[in-house]
Amino acid sequence: MKLVELYLDEIRRHLPPRNREDIVKEINSTLLDMIEDRNPNPSQPVDEETVKAVLKEFGAPRDVAVQYGAKTYLIGPHMFPTYVQVLKIVLIVIAALNILGFVVTILSKSSLDAGLFDTIFQIVGGLMSSLFTGFGIVTLSFAAIEWTTPEEWNIKAGEEWEPEQLIKEEHTQKVNYAGLAFEITLTLVFIAVLNFFLDRIGIYYFDESGWVSTPILNQNFNRYVPWITAYALLDIGLNFYLLRTGVWDKFAIIGRLLINVIKMAVNIAIIVGPAIITVSESAWRNLNFDIDIKAQQLTQGLNIGIDIVLGLAIFGLVVESIKLLYTNFIKGKHAYIEISNK
Amino acid sequence: MTDDAVGEQTQNLVQELRRGVIVLAVLSQLDQEQYGYSLMKGLEDRGLQVDQGTLYPLLRRLEEQNLLTSDWRVDTSRPRRYYILSDFGKKVLHEMTTEWTRIKTTVDNLLQNEKEN
Known part of the structure; x- marks a missing residue:
């Protein structure tokens, strides 16, 4: 989940200060939901390829931040x-x-x-x-x-x-x-x-x-x-x-x-x-x-x-x-x- | 005009059309509380695909406009933010539903004429 943390850090950097931590927390919770949902073997820990696919789908950190009003x-x-x-x-x-x-x-x-x-x-x-x-x-x-x-x-x-x-x-x-x-x-x-x-x-x-x-x-x-x-x-x-x-x-x-x-x-x-x-x-x-x-x-x-x-x-x-x-x-x-x- | 151009233009216009409809769709699903991902899945299952880049900021905007309320729940496997319609949101949704029906009927009639011609 190291990759998820790096991803969130990158988003955090671009977000406007207002609600920053709350937004990051929600994105984190969503990402974990998505990753869990996409895991091909739910009994196994998720593999890195799935994590990467989810992050890629979620979008480039800067683009995500812009959606939240980063200007x-x-x-x-x-x-x-x-x-x-x-x-x-x-x-x-x-x-x-x-x-x-x-x-x-x-x-x-x-x-x-x-x-x-x-x-x-x-x-x-x-x-x-x-x-x-x-x-x-x-x-x-x-x-x-x-x-x-x-x-x-x-x-x-x-x-x-x-x-x-x-x-x-x-x-x-x-x-x-x-x-x-x-x-x-x-x-x-x-x-x-x-x-x-x-x-x-x-x-x-x-x-x-x-x-x-x-x-x-x-x-x-x-x-x-x-x-x-x-x-x-x-x-x-x-x-x-x-x-x-x-x-x-x-x-x-x-x-x-x-x-x-x-x-x-x-x-x-x-x-x-x-x-x-x-x-x-x-x-x-x-x-x-x-x-x-x-x-x-x-x-x-x-x-x-x-x-x-x-x-x-x-x-x-x-x-x-x-x-x-x-x-x-x-x-x-x-x-x-x-x-x-x- | 090539087929490509028609496709591209159609896609742009459809996107614009969807943008307005998504708000109504989201509000309609939140008479019971839901967290973001379950809402997205629910909409997807009913045939409306909304990407997360649109949905989550939208939920926040709707909350800022007092249409929704939200709180964090920690009793599940991981903390999740649950959203639900506020009283104000319920009233707005009711008005919007009436408007939507009116618009839909009008546009349907217009499109019917188009077909007949």
């Missing part, structure tokens, strides 16, 4: 909590970055010249537009994930289903859907910032011509943008592939390793290449901090910091790649041998 959503109930979580994180990060930027601006004396109204206008306007952008990206990527995950395809195609699928699904190494959704969303935000808002990362100050922002990433960084965008897109592609297949197969593992190699190569190129951060002398002076650091010293410090972060990232990538190779090829082989020895 198709833009973002479904099993994805919704993750969506809210990711949305919170993204919005908080965006708000924090904005506020941090403007705290720095206000602390610098230039904002006094701008006048209160202009300053507030600038802060609220900038915050709103970046929050809406963040909200849009998160919502669209979750909607895309919702509509490309395999179960959605099944119901749309109305394909035949096999109870065997329940057993297979239980034993394969499943991917973490919530984690993937999270990664895809953050990567999309990252790509958007990298390609459209790069000049926003900078120093803000006010002078006679109005608000001025000076980017701190210099043109040396521009040459890396296409490469970083490329591996970020590959990352998203791989994550969508994982959402579709639901398991880490050989193709996915090799894909991940290749992407890691590209990431490491880009990081190394940035570390050995020319400095990517320049704090402009005039912008630094305009911020008017009472600290005795020259813009040039600040530039040097920030560049060393970036190199350290990139170095640590390379280390992390190497560790991840080795772990991936070990768990899937070396340890995986052992597991296979152990099973075949039995």
